[in-house]
Amino acid sequence: MSDQSTLPEVVPDDDPGTERGRRGTRGTTSHARSIRPGFIAKLILIGTVDALGVYGVLAAWAVQSWGILAFLVVALAVANWAYFSRRMLPAKYLVPGLLFLVVYQLYAMGYTGYVAFTNYGDGHNSTKSDAISQIAAQNERRVEGSPALPLTVVRQGDDLGFAVLTEDDDVEVGTPDQPFAVADDATVEGGRITAVPGWDVLGFAEVAQDQEAITSLRVPFSEDADGGSVRTQDGSTGYVFRSALEYDAAADTFTDTDDGTVYTPSASGNFVSEDGERLTPGWRVGVGFDNFTSMVTDSRMAGPFAQIFLWTFAFAFLSVATTFALGLFLAITFNERRVRGRRIYRSLLILPYAFPGFLSALVWRGMLNERFGFVNDVVLGGASIGWLTDPWLAKVAVIGVNLWLGFPYMFLICTGALQSIPSDMVEAARIDGAGRWRIFRSLTLPMLMVSVAPLLISSFAFNFNNFSLIYMLTGGGPNFIGTPYVVGHTDILISMVYSVAFESGVKQYGVASALSILIFIIVGVISYLGFRRTRTLEEI
Numbered sequence: 001m002s003d004q005s006t007l008p009e010v011v012p013d014d015d016p017g018t019e020r021g022r023r024g025t026r027g028t029t030s031h032a033r034s035i036r037p038g039f040i041a042k043l044i045l046i047g048t049v050d051a052l053g054v055y056g057v058l059a060a061w062a063v064q065s066w067g068i069l070a071f072l073v074v075a076l077a078v079a080n081w082a083y084f085s086r087r088m089l090p091a092k093y094l095v096p097g098l099l100f101l102v103v104y105q106l107y108a109m110g111y112t113g114y115v116a117f118t119n120y121g122d123g124h125n126s127t128k129s130d131a132i133s134q135i136a137a138q139n140e141r142r143v144e145g146s147p148a149l150p151l152t153v154v155r156q157g158d159d160l161g162f163a164v165l166t167e168d169d170d171v172e173v174g175t176p177d178q179p180f181a182v183a184d185d186a187t188v189e190g191g192r193i194t195a196v197p198g199w200d201v202l203g204f205a206e207v208a209q210d211q212e213a214i215t216s217l218r219v220p221f222s223e224d225a226d227g228g229s230v231r232t233q234d235g236s237t238g239y240v241f242r243s244a245l246e247y248d249a250a251a252d253t254f255t256d257t258d259d260g261t262v263y264t265p266s267a268s269g270n271f272v273s274e275d276g277e278r279l280t281p282g283w284r285v286g287v288g289f290d291n292f293t294s295m296v297t298d299s300r301m302a303g304p305f306a307q308i309f310l311w312t313f314a315f316a317f318l319s320v321a322t323t324f325a326l327g328l329f330l331a332i333t334f335n336e337r338r339v340r341g342r343r344i345y346r347s348l349l350i351l352p353y354a355f356p357g358f359l360s361a362l363v364w365r366g367m368l369n370e371r372f373g374f375v376n377d378v379v380l381g382g383a384s385i386g387w388l389t390d391p392w393l394a395k396v397a398v399i400g401v402n403l404w405l406g407f408p409y410m411f412l413i414c415t416g417a418l419q420s421i422p423s424d425m426v427e428a429a430r431i432d433g434a435g436r437w438r439i440f441r442s443l444t445l446p447m448l449m450v451s452v453a454p455l456l457i458s459s460f461a462f463n464f465n466n467f468s469l470i471y472m473l474t475g476g477g478p479n480f481i482g483t484p485y486v487v488g489h490t491d492i493l494i495s496m497v498y499s500v501a502f503e504s505g506v507k508q509y510g511v512a513s514a515l516s517i518l519i520f521i522i523v524g525v526i527s528y529l530g531f532r533r534t535r536t537l538e539e540i
Contacts, residue, residue: 046083050076075099116513119287122506124269128283132247135254135271135279137218140241143228150191151230151238153207153214154199160210162219162230163193163201164238173199174219180230207235245279254279291514304480304487305496312464312492315398319463320456322403327410328448332440335418346415353408361472364401391489394474398490401473402463409459417451418444450534457530461523470495493519 053076060069079099082091118124150165154173161175163183171186173196187195195201207214218229218241228242245254245263254263254271263271263279270282295305330349334342352360367374368387376383387397421444429439470476476491476499485504487496493515501512 042083046080049079053079071102112513112516115509116291116517117286117288118284118510119269119282120284120510120513121508123280124282124284126281126283128265128269131271131281131283134281135245136243136247139245140218140229140231140243143240143242146240149230149238149240150193151232151236152193152196153202153210153232153235154196155202156199160213160217161199162217162232162238163196163199164230165191165193171196176218176220179220179222202235204235211235287510291510292518294511295515298484300483301485304483307489308487308491308493308496311395311490315395315402315466315492316460316463318399319402319406319466320460322399323406323410323459324414324452324456326403326407327412328414330407330411331414331418335415346411349411350408352404353412357405358468358472360405361401361469364397364404365473368397388474389478391478394478394490398469398473402466402469405469406459406463413452413455414448417448420451421447453534454531457527457534460530461527464492464523464526465494465519466492467494467498471498 056072082088082095152163154161154163163173171183172180173183174180220229228240230238232238266272269285271279370386474490476488476495479488497512497515
């Protein structure tokens with residue numbers, strides 16, 4: 001018994017009381033925690049993001065967009081590192097926001113800045129090589145004496161092509177990217193190609209469905225663009241076309257085969273002849289600060305641009321001043337406890353703010369119609385006043401409608417600011433003998449401005465870019481006459497940007513981007529000065 005009592009006690013390895021047991025327990029617990037539902041959800045989410053990111057990387061690789069490819073690789077690496085590292089807890093919350101900031105803000109700003117210094121727009125949308133191909137294709141003419149080739153439209157996957165029966169009874173097949181080559185073992189019946197190995201022959205219904213793509217298709221005979229290409233108008237007969245302009249890669253010039261005119265590349269991104277004739281399309285090139293100065297150097301735009309520039313400031317300032325004055329007046333009025341039914345009145349005054357602004361602008365556009373509008377027909381007893389067709393009345397209408405849309409917001413913020421002013425300060429001023437005007441001017445308004453001034457600055461910035469009101473109410477009209485862009489008397493800078501970019505026939509993205517940068521600088525400077533003034537009010 002005594003010997004047995006001196007033997008060491010055997011303890012199992014998984015006993016929690018031992019160090020090995022505690023290590024084993026911690027390991028088991030850690031393993032159990034690692035497969036929690038939250039971890040599985042994170043794994044699925046990051047896996048989905050990685051799959052989409054890899055797809056984007058492959059797509060960027062295919063089109064050789066190296067900037068996008070590099071960004072996607074870095075973004076995927078950062079996302080995986082942040083969400084699978086235990087030491088990167090803050091990054092788990094910051095990374096999504098930072099990525100969206102880079103994509104939707106910084107990239108957009110950077111690209112806008114880049115476009116502002118180029119001639120990007122209609123006629124200058126792509127690269128020089130694309131322009132050369134388009135010029136050669138657009139100036140194609142049918143070769144005199146060329147035979148009519150029996151033609152069949154074929155498809156291989158998503159690629160369309162032509163199969164033609166040559167004068168030697170050979171079947172040749174090609175696509176816009178692969179010149180014609182002899183197709184062995186093709187089937188010809190009754191002078192028509194009925195089968196081509198590796199290709200699907202399109203029937204009449206399929207040809208009719210893709211008619212636009214087929215009629216614009218050009219299949220070259222060889223790698224040399226001057227060798228001509230085959231085109232078709234009906235999907236059954238092909239004709240040989242050759243460009244009337246021959247491109248000399250060594251000299252980088254186009255030559256007209258009819259009259260020998262030579263077109264050389266210019267700094268403006270076009271091939272131009274000696275007498276100034278330009279070939280279109282062109283290509284994108286840098287133009288320096290030309291887009292920034294074009295509005296004042298062009299005699300047709302200098303006057304209208306100056307009017308639009310001044311009207312933009314006037315519109316933003318008057319909008320803020322009128323809405324703030326009316327909102328403050330109503331807030332002071334209904335802040336008086338002796339007014340009965342204050343809650344009902346306050347609720348009714350918020351209605352214009354609750355209604356969507358663009359719908360309100362459309363309603364007012366109908367009410368201000370010169371012939372059938374409610375204002376002229378009912379309120380003014382059948383008068384014919386051009387609220388939206390006269391330059392000055394249209395501006396008055398814009399300010400009035402914006403007053404209707406904006407005063408509820410000012411009413412709300414002024415009501416809240418007034419209720420935050422201590423009542424004992426007002427009572428002390430009254431005891432000192434100050435009247436209502438003195439109290440308002442020396443006490444209420446300064447304390448109100450401390451809270452409201454930042455909101456007035458943001459309201460100014462909003463109205464400076466209030467595109468929806470101008471677009472929905474007047475469309476910028478009435479229009480100026482003789483300008484190269486469709487702009488009007490009620491246009492502000494932001495609506496002018498839209499007109500230059502999309503509504504003036506020839507889209508000029510470079511000029512529109514330059515105007516956008518100008519707006520950004522103006523709003524930024526005004527906001528900076530305004531916030532400095534706000535800090536001064538706080539010190540007072």
